[in-house]
Every structure is written in structure tokens, then in C-alpha cells.
Amino acid sequence: TDDRPAGPVPPVDPGKLKAFLDRLSTEVHAADDWGQVATYIPELADVAPNQFAISVVLADGTRLSAGARSVPFSIQSVSKVFMLACVLGREGDNIWRRVDREPSGDRFDSILLLEQEKGRPRNPFINAGALVTTDAMLANRAPKQALSEFLGFLRAAAGDEDIHIDPSVAASEARYGFRNVALANYLKSYDNLHNAPELTLGTYFHQCAVEMTTDQLAMAGRMIAQLPGAPPLMAPARARRLGALMMTCGHYDGSGDFAFRVGLPGKSGVGGGILMVAPGRASIAIWSPGLNSYGNSKVGTEAAELLTDFTGWSVF
Ligand code: DON
Numbered sequence: 535t536d537d538r539p540a541g542p543v544p545p546v547d548p549g550k551l552k553a554f555l556d557r558l559s560t561e562v563h564a565a566d567d568w569g570q571v572a573t574y575i576p577e578l579a580d581v582a583p584n585q586f587a588i589s590v591v592l593a594d595g596t597r598l599s600a601g602a603r604s605v606p607f608s609i610q611s612v613s614k615v616f617m618l619a620c621v622l623g624r625e626g627d628n629i630w631r632r633v634d635r636e637p638s639g640d641r642f643d644s645i646l647l648l649e650q651e652k653g654r655p656r657n658p659f660i661n662a663g664a665l666v667t668t669d670a671m672l673a674n675r676a677p678k679q680a681l682s683e684f685l686g687f688l689r690a691a692a693g694d695e696d697i698h699i700d701p702s703v704a705a706s707e708a709r710y711g712f713r714n715v716a717l718a719n720y721l722k723s724y725d726n727l728h729n730a731p732e733l734t735l736g737t738y739f740h741q742c743a744v745e746m747t748t749d750q751l752a753m754a755g756r757m758i759a760q761l762p763g764a765p766p767l768m769a770p771a772r773a774r775r776l777g778a779l780m781m782t783c784g785h786y787d788g789s790g791d792f793a794f795r796v797g798l799p800g801k802s803g804v805g806g807g808i809l810m811v812a813p814g815r816a817s818i819a820i821w822s823p824g825l826n827s828y829g830n831s832k833v834g835t836e837a838a839e840l841l842t843d844f845t846g847w848s849v850f
Pocket of ligand 1: 609610611612642643661707714742802803804805828829830
């Protein structure tokens, strides 16, 4: 439990943090319940649940990791943060005319509020909102062009060219993504998709199929954490707002629970990845593919909680 006294939080000692991460990576392997891997596509259903990785980049550039730090995994909905960052760079605050900034309290793929709120999704991190963001990125271009800009952005953010899309995951997403097809058509009926639904969907399925390691993801998160060495891809004011959205909406209907337990902005993906930022202090990526009932990494969330207890990085 977090028994820190009130008051300023001292900087973390990198040596002690590294020892903590190693201990954490060993201890999580004693877990008897790793959660359930996603089963909606075979590529995710076939991943062994008992895997764990954590990577941290500190404000001074120090990089610390433990566990399966070099294993690429499907980032899935973590991509929604970077897609939104791209779109904010392209068209600025105009995107907020098409998507709101409130938590939905519903599952990530829910269609309920979309009818009640006349086709304007609650936030850019639920699937409906992400489809609108992706549609804005597409902007009447060929999906290939938008995706190559998106990949370029991710590679620049991570400082690593070795980031790719897994075409078999993208194909499976397209084959089984019936709810996303429904959401896209619903958005189109409200005139909130500007491209043909199949083009926006194809782009969205490919962005979800990006593979990254926790080392790469933690590096890519530096700009959102506003770390001094981050590539200048985003204004600090925008990074702060992205953090606010991650805190309030990044874990869907589990966002309140994540904020309560971890106290940091975070974005989860159904592949078991979590990107978290401790503003001004660190960028953190965790991966463990077994999910809890909200569709967020089970062991990953538990590890995130232990990390903020240890470091005092909760923003509260
Ligand atoms: O669109 C979907 O349903 C998936 N490709 C991504 C969803 C996701 O990652 C939700 N997160 N927990």
C-alpha cells in the first residue's frame, strides 16, 4: 500500500528503481491469475498470457527495463493516442467539433451513446471516437499515405525505425471487426465520417495492428510525458491535454478505477499494452497480454499500481 507522507516527492534513485523493476518482473510470474487474452482474432488469442515487460524512461534520459522488453506486441488501442496526436498536429482543435472529451462509462466498442448523442462520440479513445480521429487523419488521401505518415510519426517519437504493422493482424481485424463496421456506418449516417467507411475502417484496422516493444513504446511516450529529451513533435500544452484525456478516458469504463489505483494518465490496448506518463518525470510502458473484465491488462494494471506506490509518481 501507498504509505508515503504528504509533501514533495523526492526524485527516484535509478539504481533502486532498476532493482524494483527486476523484483516486480520476477514477482508477477508468481501470479496465479494472468487474466484472459483477447479472443476476437486468432493472432491475439494465440498469445501466451503469462508474459510481462516494463520499460521506463526518466527525465534525464535514463532507460530502465525488466522482463520481455524486446518482444513486439500488438499495440491496438494504444495507437489511438498517437493517431490523435497526429491529427491535432494536422488540424488542431477543429477535431473537437467532431468528437467530445468526456468519459463514456461504457465499453470501448459500445454504440449506445452514439445514437443518443447524434453521432458525436464521447471521446477519441473509445472505438467510435477513434474512427473519427482516423477519418480526420485520412483526409481524402489513400490509406497507405495516411498510414505511412502515422508510422513515420511513431518512429520519430520513439527514435527507432524498426516499428511496423503486422498485416495478418490487420486482416483479422477486418475479418472479425463487425462492431467497428457498425460504428463506422453509424457515424457515416450522421455525416461524421468524411471518407468511405471501408477506407476509414481499413486505416483503423492497420493502425491497431502496429507492433512495438515496451522499450519502443516508453520512448514514444516521452513527448506526452514532456520529458526534456523528447523529439519536438508536440507542443507542451497539447501534451498536457493528451494526458488529461488519457487520465479520464484512457481505460474506457475502467478509467476511474485506473486513476484511483495508479494515479497516472494511461492508455491501454486489448493486446495487453499500457502506456503511462508521469508528467515531467517519466514515460512508462507495460505489457502483459491477459486482460481484466474491462479489457485492460490485468497484471499490467497491478504492476502499474505497485510502480506508483514505489515511486510516488501518482499525480495526486
Ligand atoms: O477495434 C478494436 O476493437 C481493436 N482493434 C482495439 C480495441 C482495443 O484495444 C480496446 N482496448 N482495450
